[in-house]
């Protein structure tokens with residue numbers, strides 16, 4: 001076997017070991033992002049409901065103030081009623097009082113409706129807050145578990161990575177790059193055995209010429225179909 005291929009084969013065993021050690025850890029960032037998105041959405045809904053409640057509260061205060069203003073105005077008009085000197089003026093003031101009262105009643109009706117809606121919103125805010133708080137608790141639990149898992153693997157992974165670094169010494173950088181790219185794209189098998197003239201990575205037949213080169217052991221041979229680096233198992 002070509003000495004570089006021999007090294008790559010050993011490297012592949014170590015890489016497969018790292019892969020199985022980090023398989024669950026590798027999926028953590030995606031899982032975290034997914035959970036964070038769900039939490040953000042629930043918090044956004046709660047904040048939006050709270051903002052609506054705050055606005056309704058401000059609006060109802062403004063309406064209440066307007067009602068009080070109208071009451072004040074009606075009071076003044078009633079006082080004027082006692083001082084008018086003729087019937088025409090009296091009738092006009094009465095008419096004015098009636099108009100202000102009508103407006104006042106409409107405003108008060110609006111204010112009452114708003115107060116009712118605030119009660120509903122208050123309930124919705126409580127439900128949304130509870131949902132967000134529950135999700136946050138779950139999310140924090142997940143983060144703690146994830147960190148625990150990472151910490152527990154850190155030693156083992158570090159040890160294997162160190163071993164890997166030593167093993168890859170002596171392999172030309174471009175071959176190493178080729179191997180690493182294949183490892184990622186060929187389902188963690190960059191170096192593949194040949195059995196009975198068939199590449200065991202893709203099960204396609206290799207040429208007689210390639211078989212001869214493999215037996216010679218002096219060149220790096222690749223599968224024509226899947227591009228994996230080939231070797232002949234003893």
Ligand SMILES: [Zn+2]
Nearest residue numbers: 199202223226
């Ligand atoms: Zn192949």
